[in-house]
Amino acid sequence: MTNLGNCVRCGKLFLKIRDICQDCYQKQEDNFVLVNDYLRNHKNGTIQEVSEETGVSIAQIRQFILAKRIQVNYFPNLTYPCDTCGSQIKEGKNCQSCMVTINELSKQVEKSLVKEEKTTSHAYKTRM
Template sequence: MSDVNNCPRCNALFMKSRFREVCEACHKAEETLFDSVIRFLKKRENRAASIARVVDVTGVEEELLFNWVKKGRIQSRQFPNMGYPCDRCGKIIQSARICEGCQTSLIQDLKQHESDEQWKQSIKESGHTYYTRRKEK
């Protein structure tokens, strides 16, 4: 379903759809930039160019480049140095939403939480309560 929104780039009114998040004029400008990025990357000497190099040469915004890689318009298997930031730590990745280090950390945190919950449940089920008393002076 389409909604009437303001373009996030130029503030013009447009019909936002599931496929387009900017107005027609900004979309055409983005497509022109995309074409220049692809032409740059398809040259043999530029296939391994870094994100910073692509941004410097083509003038495209880094966020727009990240968006294209995330959506699969620029494929990291063809251009190995292209990627986008991890949602958690910001490290450049080529697939998924978070990097392997963050995945490992989250899994460890979940396992720790699960063992803590099991321990709390076992204390509740045992029915033993221990009280301590401070020594008064």
Template sequence: MNLDNCPRCGRLYLKNLMGICQVCVRELEQQYETCVKYLRENRGITIQELSDATEISIKEITRFIREGRISIANAPNMMYPCEVCGMLIREGHMCDSCRTRLRKDLTSVTKESALEKESKKDQRGAYKAIDKSRD
């Protein structure tokens, strides 16, 4: 059998696509419904206000938004934190400054890697030339 412990509550459950037990699935659905109902009644609120009013963590609300279950298109003040620095954003996982920094870091690592490969090629060529001259 495919049994596992629920990562949220620790109960033993039969594995499913959600990766959590049925009790936690029902709890998440109830939290989602609470969020949606409160958002319909209060369109101009922030994520912090929603969390305070519904007693649902910002992390869970953010997950609902990222999964596409809660639309923030009609909620102008609804933003969630960047996964890297915590700055409030409306789309994606990172803010523009973190995304730019990540691209810059990846570019520099790629260049360094290319330079290392090039220097190793040069060193191998020099060793081959020495070895050939010895024979």
């Protein structure tokens, strides 16, 4: 049985052993080597500098960091944008304050769901 699929990056049809095709995978690995080499010589580089000097996109570098292929702890200035507000972070996908907001929001949604349940059951009782 052949398992064909489209590459999530270039859309090419290929034998799906991973999300991206062999060409894109090779390109990604080349990019990783570039970024890694640059960082080895520029421990204080920022993500903008790395991107400008290597020609690798910030999004791609961010992906390497999130995949833990680049250990940000070794590079004091290597931060990447928060998914929600774009402020610079070194861990996870969102900054601390966005995490708080996201948690608050999900709590509020939970609460309002519980409230809704109570009001409906109450209305039901009065109608009886």
